[in-house]
Amino acid sequence: MMATNSAPTLSLSGARTALAAAEARASRIGVPMNIAVVDSSCHLLAFSRMDGAKITSINIAIDKAFTAAGHRAPTSVYKEAVWPGGAAFGIWNSNGGRFMTIAGGVPVVDKEGRVVGAIGCSTGTPAQDEDVAKAGKEAVECSIAGETMTVKAKL
Template sequence: MQNLVPIACMACLVMATTASAQTPASQPSSGAIPDKMPFDIPYGTAIGLDAAKKLLAMAEAEAKRRDWKMNIAVVDPNGDLLAFERMDGAQYASIDVSQRKARTAARFRRETRVFYNQFETGHAYVGTLEPGLVASPGGFPLVEGGKVVGAIGCSGGTGDQDAVVCKVAADTMK
């Protein structure tokens, strides 16, 4: 019986070595290679404070209509805070989350739901892209004249509730 354990271990080692020898040195990419860069939206001049305040008001009005307590942040194209509002009773933890959702949407030029969907489908590498990245619905880039001029992020409810509130404001941009 004692001789069987080393023999079994040697067999495992031989099989592992054979399997790794058959694996090509470079692995194929994780998916198809697109012809064009995804989310290739140029950055523009940041929206002004007055426009940011109007977006906050629109998002707040939608949240109040639904009786959802939200934290709402608007950032410039680099993800730096322009305007912020915490509705009465909104959870404190969501202050930072709303700002990081907006930052993620601005810097990566895409809705934060994209990262959520990637995590949900097993693409854990997303968490290695940037320390402050938020992979949760509720962050939208603000695109005006075909350029990213900022982003809005909401947090306080479920990801889908956050997205509904912020999308109302984001959709007003042209």
């Protein structure tokens, strides 16, 4: 029996790949973003505040990435469950108030489907934030799979 486990996690290089793709997508849709990338343990690896991104969205982006990595699910899954009477009502109070229930945080997974990190974006609408986060997620997942040329076509 092993006393420890070794878990794959996103590297700084992977985080930079995610940031670059997310910034490119945000520029393309004309919405400057705060973009945060965390590793599988929810620790911040990289952050970018694009010129014009809302200052009040800095922590929101970081917390979206934290939630997506820690809960191993996109933050958008909570949309219907967090209203009064919903199964997850009040969950935003967990983790010191860091648990985000607004779209824009998505986990990054490796070839085996393990969450290795997450990306969180904030400044636009929830749909815009999620769109930009997904661009970063797809870029790093393509990089993990060795499909870097596919990434450029999606941006």
